[in-house]
Amino acid sequence: MSISHTNEMALFDNNVQKYCRFFELASPQQFTLEQWYQVIARTVLEMAYHKPQGKVDEQRHINYLSMEFLIGRLTGNNLMNLGYYEDIKAYLAQYQVELVDVLEQERDPALGNGGLGRLAACFLDSMATLGQAATGYGLHYQYGLFKQAFQDGKQVESGDEWGRNQYPWHRYNPSKTQQVHFGGKVVAIEGDRYEWQPKLTIEGKAFDLPIVGYQNDVIQPLRLWQADSPQSFDLNQFNEGKFVAAEKTLIKSTALTQVLYPNDNHRVGQQLRLMQQYFHCACSVADILSRHLAQGFSLEEFPKRQVIQLNDTHPTLAIPELMRILLDEHQLTWQQAWSICQQSFAYTNHTLLPEALEQWDQRLFKQLLPRHFKIVEKINHLFHQQVKAQFGDDAKVWEKLAILFDYRVRMANLCVVSCFAVNGVAQIHSDLLVSQLFPEYHQLFPTKFCNVTNGITPRRWIQQANPALSQLLDQTVKGDWKKDLELLHQVENVVDDVNFREAYWHIKQQNKAALAREIEQTLSLSVNPDAIFDVQIKRFHEYKRQHLNLLNIIATYQWLKDNPNKDYTPRLFVFSGKAAPGYYLAKNIIHAINNVAEIINNDKQMKDKLQVAFLPDYRVSLAEKIIPAADISEQISMAGKEASGTGNMKLALNGALTLGTLDGANVEIAEMVGQEHIFLFGHTVESIQTLLAEGYSPKTYYRNDPVLKNAVDFLAKGKASKGDKTTFNLMLDSLLEHDPFLVFADFESYRQAQERIGQAYLDRDAWLRSAILNTARLGKFSSDRSIRDYQSRIWLKK
Numbered sequence: 157m158s159i160s161h162t163n164e165m166a167l168f169d170n171n172v173q174k175y176c177r178f179f180e181l182a183s184p185q186q187f188t189l190e191q192w193y194q195v196i197a198r199t200v201l202e203m204a205y206h207k208p209q210g211k212v213d214e215q216r217h218i219n220y221l222s223m224e225f226l227i228g229r230l231t232g233n234n235l236m237n238l239g240y241y242e243d244i245k246a247y248l249a250q251y252q253v254e255l256v257d258v259l260e261q262e263r264d265p266a267l268g269n270g271g272l273g274r275l276a277a278c279f280l281d282s283m284a285t286l287g288q289a290a291t292g293y294g295l296h297y298q299y300g301l302f303k304q305a306f307q308d309g310k311q312v313e314s315g316d317e318w319g320r321n322q323y324p325w326h327r328y329n330p331s332k333t334q335q336v337h338f339g340g341k342v343v344a345i346e347g348d349r350y351e352w353q354p355k356l357t358i359e360g361k362a363f364d365l366p367i368v369g370y371q372n373d374v375i376q377p378l379r380l381w382q383a384d385s386p387q388s389f390d391l392n393q394f395n396e397g398k399f400v401a402a403e404k405t406l407i408k409s410t411a412l413t414q415v416l417y418p419n420d421n422h423r424v425g426q427q428l429r430l431m432q433q434y435f436h437c438a439c440s441v442a443d444i445l446s447r448h449l450a451q452g453f454s455l456e457e458f459p460k461r462q463v464i465q466l467n468d469t470h471p472t473l474a475i476p477e478l479m480r481i482l483l484d485e486h487q488l489t490w491q492q493a494w495s496i497c498q499q500s501f502a503y504t505n506h507t508l509l510p511e512a513l514e515q516w517d518q519r520l521f522k523q524l525l526p527r528h529f530k531i532v533e534k535i536n537h538l539f540h541q542q543v544k545a546q547f548g549d550d551a552k553v554w555e556k557l558a559i560l561f562d563y564r565v566r567m568a569n570l571c572v573v574s575c576f577a578v579n580g581v582a583q584i585h586s587d588l589l590v591s592q593l594f595p596e597y598h599q600l601f602p603t604k605f606c607n608v609t610n611g612i613t614p615r616r617w618i619q620q621a622n623p624a625l626s627q628l629l630d631q632t633v634k635g636d637w638k639k640d641l642e643l644l645h646q647v648e649n650v651v652d653d654v655n656f657r658e659a660y661w662h663i664k665q666q667n668k669a670a671l672a673r674e675i676e677q678t679l680s681l682s683v684n685p686d687a688i689f690d691v692q693i694k695r696f697h698e699y700k701r702q703h704l705n706l707l708n709i710i711a712t713y714q715w716l717k718d719n720p721n722k723d724y725t726p727r728l729f730v731f732s733g734k735a736a737p738g739y740y741l742a743k744n745i746i747h748a749i750n751n752v753a754e755i756i757n758n759d760k761q762m763k764d765k766l767q768v769a770f771l772p773d774y775r776v777s778l779a780e781k782i783i784p785a786a787d788i789s790e791q792i793s794m795a796g797k798e799a800s801g802t803g804n805m806k807l808a809l810n811g812a813l814t815l816g817t818l819d820g821a822n823v824e825i826a827e828m829v830g831q832e833h834i835f836l837f838g839h840t841v842e843s844i845q846t847l848l849a850e851g852y853s854p855k856t857y858y859r860n861d862p863v864l865k866n867a868v869d870f871l872a873k874g875k876a877s878k879g880d881k882t883t884f885n886l887m888l889d890s891l892l893e894h895d896p897f898l899v900f901a902d903f904e905s906y907r908q909a910q911e912r913i914g915q916a917y918l919d920r921d922a923w924l925r926s927a928i929l930n931t932a933r934l935g936k937f938s939s940d941r942s943i944r945d946y947q948s949r950i951w952l953k954k
């Protein structure tokens with residue numbers, strides 16, 4: 157036990173004994189692991205607030221609004237950041253309890269879909285660590301992202317009741333309760349003053365989670381809003397039955413925050429989702445304003461003291477909501493209110509995919525939020541004047557720039573018009589944002605646009621996920637690399653040191669052995685720990701092209717069957733990821749991977765050569781087990797489609813070599829690690845344009861490439877579906893008829909890259925150097941750097 161924590165550990169012990177009496181146990185020896193988890197979390201939460209709080213920079217308070225925060229397990233993370241990890245580990249040892257076993261008891265709060273929600277969690281960690289004053293605002297869903305299981309190879313979903321009522325890390329904060337209104341009508345009072353007479357009121361209750369900075373005693377809240385009110389409401393009262401099936405309309409108010417919508421990179425058009433969005437914004441804006449005013453500042457000072465950062469367009473309604481409060485409740489003029497809003501909001505875009513850009517039906521919007529609609533109409537009208545002044549009265553231009561168009565409310569346009577900054581999440585994405593999505597906006601507001609490349613927190617993604625590597629880095633690097641990830645550059649100095657290389661290799665092998673045990677436990681599949689662990693872990697989406705990976709696996713299987721005695725570097729292909737429940741094509745790909753895995757894994761000839769493990773129910777805690785064990789990181793999206801990716805950073809930092817297209821942050825990873833230490837393949841954004849201009853025909857590739865044809869036919873002829881030739885039609889028809897994400901066009905190049913990987917792995921020393929240099933050169937991708945970029949380019953820009 158370290159000297160400095162003696163008092164705190166005495167307090168800890170005191171609490172443990174108290175809980176012991178509380179549970180009517182003779183000794184803590186009798187605690188179950190679950191009880192240990194609860195006792196540790198509750199006690200440490202109190203200890204954290206006992207400490208004098210660390211200093212934060214309050215120049216401008218960052219209000220990070222996100223519908224999703226994928227925080228992962230908090231106990232281990234908080235123990236490390238607070239510096240209690242080793243003390244508590246030692247404390248438990250006296251009862252023969254392993255801390256790691258206790259930590260396994262914690263259920264992941266799955267309050268997000270994927271990258272966007274996880275990014276929000278990394279950013280909160282970094283803001284606390286850097287002492288940037290910040291509050292996260294989200295929703296306290298009762299059901300997180302669905303749990304995934306496989307039945308006959310198909311994804312089946314079940315509700316993730318994650319136990320928010322037993323969750324030890326948050327506190328209900330009744331003093332922050334808010335009232336949120338919906339529907340009704342707007343009456344004109346005088347001039348352009350209006351009064352909103354709403355029809356329904358729902359209460360928003362606050363639940364606060366502590367975000368703990370890394371060893372600086374800073375704790376900031378993640379405030380999650382939960383809808384609560386004894387009242388039920390009729391969904392149809394807003395829309396005369398036009399949007400919702402009649403029989404399902406009477407729902408409890410609590411239903412508002414019951415479920416996280418399970419779509420990523422796809423918009424949802426449902427009324428309940430719009431209500432969730434407004435509920436989130438109304439609670440958060442009211443809370444931000446009351447904190448600001450309680451500190452004694454005026455409304456005019458709001459932009460100087462506050463930033464409201466919008467994580468994608470999901471919290472856009474915060475803009476008309478702040479306008480409404482300033483106009484109707486504080487009687488500011490339009491110019492005053494608009495000026496405050498324009499200087500306070502900033503917007504981060506996470507996608508260029510047209511199907512993901514949010515648009516709301518105007519009638520639905522108006523019926524649910526009549527006052528906000530009026531405000532948006534006026535913003536739209538005034539903006540139209542500005543557009544005419546710049547471009548003349550050009551209908552074509554207005555069609556692109558309008559906020560209200562064709563009976564729709566376009567949220568991204570509302571954001572670009574209203575915010576003082578708009579950023580993309582990797583350089584290539586930010587460039588495409590300007591050149592493809594918003595060129596006219598860029599002409600109008602050239603200084604609004606900037607790039608902030610995403611990042612990941614090294615505290616979770618090395619220190620916690622890969623303790624052995626973390627220790628090796630501690631021994632090798634001077635200074636605390638967890639605070640300054642660029643310090644990892646020092647590792648370049650030891651890449652020639654045989655002892656270091658062997659230590660690094662040994663750690664990777666240990667991590668692979670651990671993952672092999674996990675696979676054995678979950679899938680009853682015994683895998684070759686010496687194979688290349690080739691990993692693709694992420695949401696299932698056509699643009700991410702898990703089916704490109706699958707077609708190569710089938711082609712490899714066929715080649716190995718034909719050439720049983722030829723050399724082949726053994727591979728284990730690991731998949732994990734969920735598909736949105738209504739995304740049938742993505743689910744079809746999951747089904748195909750599982751069925752092909754079944755065939756290959758049961759083929760004795762493939763033993764220890766080619767294996768496929770699809771781990772169900774991908775989540776943060778599973779990612780923490782897979783990532784440290786990976787040799788190859790599959791980042792194979794069609795160029796121009798993946799905004800950034802963050803899994804690519806986590807894997808490379810842990811010494812996996814990237815097999816990737818020039819897309820998203822892969823481009824910057826390649827720049828940092830150097831072309832010799834990454835496997836790039838496939839069409840680029842530019843060559844895709846040429847290909848499409850010439851007329852792309854996937855069938856031509858299918859006819860001309862026998863390897864591709866055989867792989868496709870394997871599925872088409874029912875060889876992975878007990879002879880049924882229709883099972884994978886959804887996927888195959890799409891590929892053969894349109895192939896919108898150019899799987900066939902990149903197949904050959906992907907095969908060649910896989911071939912290069914097989915060769916490269918044989919030279920263990922060269923491989924190891926590459927892996928080490930990946931770790932050494934990934935410092936840029938710390939989310940601490942991202943937050944500093946937000947500070948210098950957006951929040952505190954001079």
Ligand code: T68
Pocket residue numbers: 269270271272273275419420421422423506507512581610798799800801802820
């Ligand atoms: C991801 N987006 C990007 N969206 O796809 C990824 N969408 O490239 C990027 O690295 C990451 O954001 C962080 O910037 C998402 O994860 C969603 O999850 C989502 C959720 C709801 C609606 C739409």
